[in-house]
Amino acid sequence: MRYQGREVDIEGRVRLVMESALTARDRVGVQDFVLLENYTSEAAFIENLRRRLRENLVYTYIGSVLVSVNPYKDLEIYSKQQMERYRGVCFYDIAPHIYALSDNAYRALRTQRKDQCILISGESGAGKTEACKKILLYYTVTCPTNDDFAAIGSRLLQSNQVLEAFGNAKTLRNDNASRFGKYMDVQFDFKGAPVGAHILDYLLEKSRVVHQNHGERNFHIFYQLLDGGDDNLLNTLDLQRNPQNYQYLVKGNCPRLSSVSDKNNWKVVMKALSVIGFTEKEVENLLNIIAGVLHLGNVQFGEGEEGETYITTETQMSNLAKLLGVDGLALREALTHRKLTANAEEMISPLNFEQAESVRDALAKAVYGRTFTWLVQKINELLAPKDVLNYNRKSCCVIGLLDIYGFEVLHHNSFEQFCINYCNEKLHQLFIDLTLKSEQEDYETEGITWEMVKYFDNKIICDLIEEKHKGIISILDEECLGPGETWDASFLEKLEDTLSDHPHFVTHKSANGKTRRVMSKEEFRLLHYAGEVNYDVNSFLDKNRDMLNWNLKEVMCQSDNPILRHSFRTGEGIYHKGPEMVATKFKNDLKKLVEILKSKQPSYVRCIKPNDAKQPERFDEVLVRHQVKYLGLGETVRVRRAGFAYRRTFEAFLQRYKPLCPETWPNWYGSLEDGVSILVNHLGYKPEEYKLGRSKIFIRFHKTLFITEDALEAKRPDMALALQTSWRGYRERSKYQRIRHAVIVIQSAWRGMKARRRAKRRRQAAELIRRFIKGFIYRHEEYCAENKYFLDHIRYSFLKNLRKNLPETVLDKSWPTAPPLLAEASDHLRRLHMRNMVRKYCRRVQPEWKKQMVHKVVASELFKDQKDSYPQSVGRLFLDSRLEQEQISLKVIQTLGNDKVQYGVPVIKYDRRGFKPRPRQLLLTNTFAVLVERTKIKQRIDYAALTGISLSSLRDGMVVLHLPSDDIKQKGDVVLHCNHVIELVTKLSMMATKVNYVNISPGSIKFTVARGKQGVIDFVRGSELKVSKGKRGHLLVTSPRIDNT
């Protein structure tokens, strides 16, 4: 298995495949001082440094501390390829480099999610600022980028350019000496991409604005502006290109630098300002102030005859007022007078010549100093992570970079050097605390056999400076705040009184003869960890007070320039009471800084300056030895060599590496010590590689740890998988539990609802039954509350039932039986329904059918219950005619003429005598009927003459048409037999309007034969229809019985 370029065996051990890199390690000297054979020898240490520097190997380790020697020449070791080489590679597997340290800190930040800091120390010119820039460059190039902060890397780098222009200057020791302290937090998001930065600045050496030692320069920006600014800009600012024209730039008599081009740097700075995000207006305001300071330096004073001071440089004044955006007159007044308040009364007192000059310089320092503070604040605003929502402080980590002015010993040392060197003392103390002291204490408390390494603890010097009441700063403050006039000399006296016994404090008085010769009476000497420094007390009090006259502050507060207005309004303000002294503020700031640094995991870069001449290839052994000594590098080597490279509490160690051993993964329930023992045994640590203390494990070599760390790295995919699996399992389980719970909730709610509904229904049903039973009991009572429901229900049910069972035809006579209550209503309804049905029926009836119906009604009236064959006829339709058109002879039709045949039917006519049957057609017209024998009309019967129509009550078809016996045209009544006798008689009687003439005789029919002679037809019931002659000349008709049909 391969992982990140390394070969990993099954047990997760990593065997580095970068053997080539290991062998490529430089063979010059040792790359880690810990490996020096003669590690206790200072000479061997220095020789190693010298040999390596000769081969341009500027970096060497002491364990995890990086020692860097300033090569004073550009080396080809900072390219992008080099950065890639160091990225993600173990610290010790590759040649020492500032990139290796940077990468190590970054990896620790990513893996341990712990804030880191890199402390860069060394004396002025040793290469701290350069190292800091290299680290930043490494992060901006190699770290992943966050889309929202894509440009942050270049802005971080550019901010350095700007701050260097305004805060660095050439000193005798360094052409680009930092004149302020800088601590920069680079903020990384959870993905490891830089997202912002925050800078803390410490005590700018403001005195440089108005004075420079010989061979030194003011801050770079002044020279850059004069050299690089185009003619137009200089005209606008009323500046001349020659720096020698400005009093604030001539003191050091060093206008140009051979090593750098102010012109080029000007362009770089201007570009940097715009890249960081400064607006054109802000840059303009900034430059107005810079030019204003230069003009202020040129303001000259004259002394009047009465000792009054006046300004002699009028044009300077007006330029100055214009550039600073203040009222010229007020400024002039404030530069030559002091405003005092006594007993709530304001008094103006003129300043003498010296006072005026010092007020002018104080103003210049204040303006520049506050502008610098504004600049840092503004850069912080612009570099702050913009997306506050996405920038979550908890998930983000920072790497702090500390680049502060180095230890400084000048020919003439003042308050600034005092502060700078005090700062270096503090940082050295921190270094001692975190490396030498705490490490050795740790071994002791953990019970590791340990021979103490002696080192110089500079706490005594720090106390000398900062101790409350007794320390130099306290005495200085006391002098500044003390009543009455105090002088620098009295401050020195007080120091002498209080501190003369201190082993690290010397004054002219307390010094021995040799020292006295190199000390003036106005100096005191501190024996710093890094060497002895004489401090001139002159102006100590002034610089510590850092006072500016009220009236000057008031003028500046009203400036048109927003930077000045803002700078003078905030901070101490005009009416600030009890101002904090500079040294005390610095002391407090340093205290906070130390706290910040202590809260982070530190890495150290110790810078060494090989010579004072800023020359490459020169190795000043004395100088280097001195630095090696005071930086405590020898002690560091010894402690490292004797000690252990790494220590962790059992808990933390086990927590981190437990995945590497099956017995400790995923959880170890035994004692922590046992857990760690099992783990290291499994990892194959040799006994000399580690020791177990009381609560910590100590690992001697970094390499052991790195191999373990690499194994962990290789194990991570498996761990991730295991975590993913269990997380997914957990997630799915919880999801299932949630769903299950939800289902149960829904089910129980639903069941509850159902049960409630059921109970409600049951209740209602019981109630109903109760009402029913009650109603039933009271059903015969008057309609009352008890029976109301029952009766209503009865009614309702009847009506509902009725609705379903209504008769559908008029013939259907069924009707549901109504309860007694509704008997009347039921009748009504029945009638109504019937009427309605009839009405509907009638509406539907066609004329044809109506005619049929009329006939049937008449037939009913005539024959119902009268004649046996009637019921049979009811269901049969009456036809328009029983004869087809063609069955009727044309001749007959012609004979009839206009009298249209309305109905025709075949009949059998029985002769009146002898009763001989003769087939005939009986044709009915509107006014008469005719009997036709084929083509011949045999007899015409006028309806008007018809006196009766007789039929039997039986099922025969006999009909007798009675005619008047006196009608000679007629030969008596007509006896006919017709198969459709009911239809015939109905139609005939209706056409002849002789319905009332129809007689139905039960036994016999008498008829007239001729002229008064009577014939009789007897009807009897028999098996079948038969017409025959009966007794006595009667005609006997046998009709079939009903049951025969």
Ligand SMILES: Nc1ncnc2c1ncn2[C@@H]1O[C@H](COP(=O)(O)OP(=O)(O)OP(=O)(O)O)[C@@H](O)[C@H]1O
């Ligand atoms: N790694 C390096 N490679 C090449 N030149 C370097 C390197 N480090 C430092 N220098 C040179 O040394 C000079 C001084 O370095 P730098 O400004 O970093 O010193 P410093 O320690 O910050 O001093 P100070 O305390 O005065 O600010 C640089 O201007 C540069 O010319």
Ligand SMILES: [Mg+2]
């Ligand atoms: Mg510096």
